[in-house]
Amino acid sequence: MTTPTPASPARRPVTLITGAQGEFGHALVHALSEHSDTPIVAIDKDPIDPALARRCAESHALDLTDGAALDALLDRLHVGTAYHLAALLSRSAEERPDLAHAVNVEATVHLLRRFAAASHERAEPVRMLFPSSIAVYGLPTRAAKDDAQPLREEEHTTPITIYGCHKLACEHIGRYYATRLGASWKEPPAARVDFRAIRFPGVISAETEPRGGTSDFAPQALHRTARGEAYESFVDEHARLPFMTMPDAVRALLELGAAPDDALTRRVYNVGAFSLSAAEVASRASAHFNGVRITYNPDPARMAIVNSWPADVNTDAARADWGYTPEHTLSRAFEDYLVPGLRTHH
Template sequence: MNSKKILIIGASGQIGSELSLKLRELYGNDNVVASDIKEGNEELMSSGPFEIADATDQPRIEALIEQYKITDVYLMAAMLSGTAEKMPMKAWDLNMNSLFIILNLAKEKKIEKVYWPSSIAVFGPTTPKQDTPQTTIMEPSTVYGISKQAGERWCEYYFNKYGVDVRSIRYPGIISYKTLPGGGTTDYAIEIFHEALKTGTYTSFLSENTSLPMMFMEDAIKATIDIMQAPAENIKVRSSYNLAAMTFTPKELASEIKKQMPDFKISYVPDFRQAIADSWPASIDDSEAKKDWNWDFEYDLEKLTTAMFEGLKVNAVKEN
């Protein structure tokens, strides 16, 4: 395992920061190089090598791969759904050009393995909403979704045409107490915990019965590492795998929070993100991931809620 030399691009982001620390735990601090266009949190910066790098700067990325003798790249840099709608061209540039840089380096055999995250945003209003299949109608209506769908096609193309060992997961909404929301449509499910502890109230930007697939960060990190550690012959899907854990609405999440905070109050003022959420699936069929590389989740809604409150309270104590 220690022959691995890993570069995480976008390591200061929501998933990247926690993934970097877990990979350092598994492969050794010096074998996992974190990079981002901005500095990360103190733990990320102090626990191993960190490099400032723009994901779209090919010479810089290539120099890092050569300097550290990188074998595996996790390309986590992306502009998320809510933010991307405000800056479409900038989002397209970041989300697509960063991927081409890495795929071409893998094609040239300068790296051995690539991880690139996709999203449920690849689906659209015409996709079956319940138990969305692995292979189905995909007509995304957001900039983020269009870039992720295009990325999936390119990943599969580079595997079929050039033998690039690229692996991918379609993440649902990811919930964590360690990092702040990053501009995604499912971020209400993180914000609600912060506001519950701070003010005892929350105004949701999605309507009360908007059902979306969600996952606790621990499970998302586990899935990411599991798919990268699986034997290449087990990875049958080279576009991106469906991934699921739980599905809930803002109303259902609020009800779970009220079990621990009976006085908690929620209101609903949907904004532009409501239309994005309405175009996404309500639940996901991830049987292919289960079959091919034994995926399974640990955290349901009750366990997630407890973990979020416990984690945020510990963080508050540390900050004070």
Template sequence: MTPKILIIGSSGQIGTELVLKLRKIYGNENVIASDIRKGNYEVMESGPFELLDVTNKEDILDVVKKHNVKQIYLMAAMLSAIAEISPRRAWALNMNSLFNILDLAKDKIIDKIFWPSSMAVFGPDTPKVNTPQDTIIKPATVYGISKFAGENWCSYYREKYGVDVRSIRYPGIISYKTIPGGGTTDYAVEIFYEA
């Protein structure tokens, strides 16, 4: 039986394309898209969609139970530019959402988590060429700080509770399908839309 997958943050740059790709692989009904707002028409119409506030643990649990979700891709986050304007709000969103999902796995309600980190964990003192994974990590942004903290929380939950959580540090993301949303690559994405 194909496990049900919940994508939280399905209206973002990665989420939009991730939902469509996973639906092609696992079937439309097995990939549930969710976001705090309605998004891409194709995402909304090609399979299940739930309006969801990722900071509300009870609402997440309701969606997980309703669809019998076993895997969660947590793509929701407040990105760099916007996070600098509202650091506490960014920290609350970026960290509380991660804790909500980690706790579902700790409590054996879901089996697997994917949570992306970012190149934002690196700071100005990090080597710029062939940057190693284990190096100086001194983030210079609210977003980077939250991603670095998140990496450590994921490691902690893995070691302490055996949570199956996977991550990758993404570089700057440029999407032709989704308009910019407050990240460091907005200027590059805007070029495509203005061309």
């Protein structure tokens, strides 16, 4: 067994963020750079925006499916905390399932292996924060969805999308690495990965318009109408999902990351703030922007996915264990964040 050694000054602990160029990555880099002195190492398959890179100690254009390149980077880093955001989202994953498996599952397991080895060698857990998704759920029919109470973490986890399957698989693998890896070894590991996951609902940002996700009907409608453009929704007016704002999503991930280990009763938590239908999005948009033109042309494949996801989720565990409380309830989300932010950016 390797003897753990103290980190040298050249091996100062860093925070690693994968998928840093995405909308969540942008928001997370901003939050961490403003509230933490720990150096940030940001990676993405695309070059990092210069303004974002200036907030990081290092930034790298790196494909996570290139294991050799990833290993070369990790070999010289002392990762204390990792935010593994990189993923192919639901629609993109359906279109390219093999690539999605490589990115969403194989790269995640590669990171878990490396962090497990580092945790053992240093006798100190590497903390890995993993954004999961309501895509892990799979309600059998729209009627079942309409009748369901807000879903708890263990209910209806039979996803119908490959993205949901990937996220659920990584939740289980992460839990294994955190609690069971090495249990049958002659000498158990000195420390295991501290894996923590959040199942996010749809996330709405006032700054960026998303692409590639199935919950995008809400943020896309808001951004298009704020620009004075027409929007054709790919779901019908009755389609309903849970949502939260981007600031609340980032805050939740940071709060879970900061929670004492002995306060946590599980490795995976639901979060959410409010439930919205496509018609309610249109109504809210009409109340704040002029000339709103939203029509509905439901795509059967995407409607099937939305119908399998819950209208709302139960967040009791997150509230009890680490004090999760969203700042932006439905009214506050629009009045304090979305409408002012959309007007500023458009």
